[in-house]
Amino acid sequence: MFIEFIHMYIDAILGREDDRMTTARVRSHKHFQLDPVKIKRAQRVLSAGTETEAIDRALDMVIAEHERNRLTIEANDRFVKSGINIKDVYGALEK
16 A cells, blocks of 8 residues: 555656646636645645645545555455365464
8 A cells, every 4th residue: 555655756857747646627616714834844744835726635545545445444354255274373353
């Protein structure tokens, strides 16, 4: 999970496009009441030039995290349903 974040962050800095996330060609104006300190912190952390760019990158990261979580849950479900027998060789689960 952390390595994927680094990859996405570096791609954002280098201006590479991430094939997994699509961006809208048309933007719409939205008006939100947001904490300016949080926006500035996000802008600094994400190395975004503008507040809009910081919010856009943050939303992309949330969407990517959700997709990773969904895929992880699906993989875990498939693993559990596969019927594999797992041994607790260290005895940690028996305590």
